[in-house]
Amino acid sequence: MSSAVPSSRKLAAARSVRAQREPLAAALAHARIPGMDALRVGAVLSVMMSHAGVVQWSFGLKVLLVFSGFLITRMLLDEHARTGTINVPRFAWRRATRLMPALVLYAILGALYVAARDKPVPWSAVLSVVGQVHNYYQGFTGAQAHYLSHTWSLSLQEQFYVLWPLFLLWTWRRGLRLEWAICGFIAGIWGLRAIEHLVLHAPDAYLYRALETRSDNLAMGALLAVLTRDRRWTKWFDHLRALAPLLAIGLGFAVLHSVMLDSASLTYRYVVGLAIEPLLIALAVPFVIIVASSSRRVGQTLNAKIVQTAGQASYAMYLSHQIVMHASFHVLTKRGWAPWPAFVLAALLVAMVGHASFTFFESPVREWLEARTGHWFQPDHRTR
Numbered sequence: 079m080s081s082a083v084p085s086s087r088k089l090a091a092a093r094s095v096r097a098q099r100e101p102l103a104a105a106l107a108h109a110r111i112p113g114m115d116a117l118r119v120g121a122v123l124s125v126m127m128s129h130a131g132v133v134q135w136s137f138g139l140k141v142l143l144v145f146s147g148f149l150i151t152r153m154l155l156d157e158h159a160r161t162g163t164i165n166v167p168r169f170a171w172r173r174a175t176r177l178m179p180a181l182v183l184y185a186i187l188g189a190l191y192v193a194a195r196d197k198p199v200p201w202s203a204v205l206s207v208v209g210q211v212h213n214y215y216q217g218f219t220g221a222q223a224h225y226l227s228h229t230w231s232l233s234l235q236e237q238f239y240v241l242w243p244l245f246l247l248w249t250w251r252r253g254l255r256l257e258w259a260i261c262g263f264i265a266g267i268w269g270l271r272a273i274e275h276l277v278l279h280a281p282d283a284y285l286y287r288a289l290e291t292r293s294d295n296l297a298m299g300a301l302l303a304v305l306t307r308d309r310r311w312t313k314w315f316d317h318l319r320a321l322a323p324l325l326a327i328g329l330g331f332a333v334l335h336s337v338m339l340d341s342a343s344l345t346y347r348y349v350v351g352l353a354i355e356p357l358l359i360a361l362a363v364p365f366v367i368i369v370a371s372s373s374r375r376v377g378q379t380l381n382a383k384i385v386q387t388a389g390q391a392s393y394a395m396y397l398s399h400q401i402v403m404h405a406s407f408h409v410l411t412k413r414g415w416a417p418w419p420a421f422v423l424a425a426l427l428v429a430m431v432g433h434a435s436f437t438f439f440e441s442p443v444r445e446w447l448e449a450r451t452g453h454w455f456q457p458d459h460r461t462r
Contacts, residue, residue, distance in 0.1 A: 100309075100312060100313065100316050101316055101368050101371050101372070102306065102312045102315045102316050102364055102367060102368050102371075103309060103312040103313075103316070104371065105367050105368065105370070106306055106312070106367070108371075110386075112367055112370035112380070113366045113367045113369065113371070113377075113381065114145075114367075114389065115380075115381075115385050115386045115388065115389020116366075116370060116381070116385050116389070117141060117145055117363070117366060118389045118392040119385060119388045119389055119395075120138070121138040121142045121145070122138060122142070122395050122396045122399075123138070123425065124136045124138025124141070125138040125139055125142075125228075125396065126138075126395075126399050126403055126421075126425060127421065129228070129399065129400070129404070130404075130417070130424070131417070132417045132418060132421050134341075135334060135337050135338055135341075136337070137333050137334065137337045137359070140295055140333075140355055140356055140359055141359055142231070142396070143231070143234075143235070143295035143296050143299070143356070144295055144296070144298050144302075144356050144359045144360055144363070145299055145363065146235055146296060147238070147242075147295065147297060147298065147299025147300045147302075147303070148363065149299075149303075150173075150239060150242070150296075150300070151242070151299065151300035151304065152303045153169075154169070154243055154246055155303060155304070155307060157169075158250070163247070164243045164246065164247055165455055166243045166244060166247070167454075167455060168454075168455035169239070169243055170239060170240050170243075171451065171454070172448070173236065173239045174236070175444050175447045175451075176444060177232060177235075177236065177393070179439070179440060179443045179444070179447075180393065180394055180435055180439065180440050181208075181229065181397065183439065184229075184397050185204050185207050185208065185226065188225040188226065188400075189201075189204060191225070192224075200224045200226065202215070203215060203222070203226045206233075207226050207229050207232075207233070210232075210233045210236045211233055211237075212226065212229050212232070212233040213230040213231070213233040213234045213237075213287040213288060213289065213292075214287070214289075215230075216283060216287050217230075217281070217283050217284035217285075217286075217287045217288055218284065220281070220283050221286075221287070225400050225401050226400075228396070228399075228400050230287045231287075232397075234289055234292055234296075235296065237289045237293075238289065238293050238296045242297075245259075245263065256304050257301060257304050260297055260300055260301045260304060261301065264297050264298060264301065267291065267292075267293060267294035267297070268294060268353050270290055270291065271285065271290075271291040271348050271349075271352065271353075272348065272349045274290075274348075275344070275345065275348040275349065276345070276349070282344060285348050291348075291352075292352070294352075294353070294356060295352075295356045298356040298357060298359070298360045299356075299360060299363075301360065302360045302363060302364070306364065312364075315365065316368070318365070322365040322366075322368040323365075323369050325362070326365040326369060329358050329362035329365070330362060332358050333355050333358045333359060333362075336351050336354060336355050336358070337355065340352075366380075387433065388429055388432075388433075390433075390436050391429065391432030391435065391436045392432070393436075393440075394431065394432035394433075394435035394440065395428050395429060395432035397432075397435075398428060398431050398432060398435065402424070402427055402428050402431050403424045403425065403427070406420075406424040407420050407421060410423060
């Protein structure tokens, strides 16, 4: 009997061989995907650098959107594979318990901070944030600058999280190939965005934030999630694993070049830039994962404990940086600090606030809510 069961050493050896031959598929099989936290932290830092003004460009938000669509769709595909369907209310509620408590707390504390400085609190913006329509509020009001300005992207994600499972279920029930349906969805967003810009002359503030003009960012990540479940696609990336670092860097520079062109021409941004940039980011993600899954020093750095800890706090970092970073950065530069040292110190402060939020507020509140509401979404076995 024991000879029929492979020893743990043989299993480990088999996994090692597979990881060498198919590093991407092996990495995606992990509960925590290598490089995931590094991508999140790097994207948030890119957004923070742009908002602080130490750089004039950023594609960090696009990375966050693409990667969010990738991870969320993987979760939905896993659930469908296990159960044959998707429990949409349970999925939406779990996303709300993950994102909303910290968002509401930030909105309240931010309002108190603004009021303490004798400045008007943007109550209509607060309501739009709580109602998860802040992207449209910003789009219709000209993207007013205040402590909630950046949370439009969170409204965009929540709207996508509600609609995307329904789209996937519709695709499966119609018997359509999922990858082709998603490609059609993305192409439709490209066409609609071009029409709203070129024909309807929609304002920049609206085009940049609306669900129907920006959800292709998330859908591109979703397409990547679908394709990387197919060994034919993962093997394609694996064949290029020797060039993975160079390809990841090269694609990053291509995105950066396109982002720079975005600022020079709105037509390029809404017809070309916002279409190809998520595509290039989605192509780069597998190469980053391959690099991060290696045993080399770069991979060890990308998966270091401190990076994982920062990755857990990345949502709170993104959420709180508009107040924490701007306040600390302004104080430091006003006292004569150079911009970069001031940014580094401000970023460390944001990271500390984010870690405290995740550890002492977000996680306990989410666990409390799940413990008391999880039964809402369980099937009633008493009825047949």
